[in-house]
Amino acid sequence: MARRGETIELAVLGLLHESPMHGYELRKRLNLMLGWGRVLSYGSLYPALKKMLRASWIEERTVKNPAAVTTRRPRIVYQLTETGDKEFVRLMSEVGPTAWEDDNFDIRFAFFGRTDMEIRLRVLEGRRTRLQERLEKVQSQLQLTQKEMDQYASELQRHGVESVEREVRWLSDLINAERRQQSVEPVPRPEKT
Structure with missing residues (x-):
């Protein structure tokens, strides 16, 4: 950390x-x-x-x-x-x-404009993977404890899950946009001598 x-x-x-x-x-x-x-x-x-x-x-x-x-x-x-x-x-x-x-x-995201595309992709993918792992863990715990929580604790958990799901979708959209941009950028041709 x-x-x-x-x-x-x-x-x-x-x-x-x-x-x-x-x-x-x-x-x-x-x-x-x-x-x-x-x-x-x-x-x-x-x-x-x-x-x-x-x-x-x-x-x-x-x-x-x-x-x-x-x-x-x-x-x-x-x-x-x-x-x-x-x-x-x-x-x-x-x-x-x-x-x-x-x-x-x-x-880091605020300064992504000064970062190489490959690095941006690796950071975005790492963040998405971390959040997906966190989401799976929370969802499995939520199933076990759902009956033990009152209405407000349950609502707070649901809000947390939805927030992480929203960020995962946002990251996926960013990753897809980066990959599309990567495939569009022209590859420099070697100079003829």
Whole structure:
């Protein structure tokens, strides 16, 4: 399972891959990316940024804040270094259980546009397989305990099963679209000499 710090690092590297940002903007974008259920505090963000600065994945630049009339405090903007760019590419190229875990999949998916199609397919297929295994397990447990649950516990279980089934269908649609795109892309011809 991916540590929360590693998930934050991947998300920060991905966002800074797009453009330099200051801490407030990073936190705002990360919270949008992580979703309503996982709000990121400054107490989580800034230690991750400090660690990434020490690893030379990012660097900070001080800029004068033109909007700040009442304060003269400069704004710190974080930007990706060449080492950070390589780390982002390496992390996005990893294929394995951490790539399709609940904690990491959403972040990786948000940056799929910068990922090779074969890697995308392997991650999508891994995620689908993981969810199908989870679904089979829940459905077998549900059959055993259905009579023991009250109406609301049973309804919550049914909702969980339907959510996973919906995500499996969504993943299957994405995988099929990737495969169709793969079969349409022209294969480069060798140059004649």
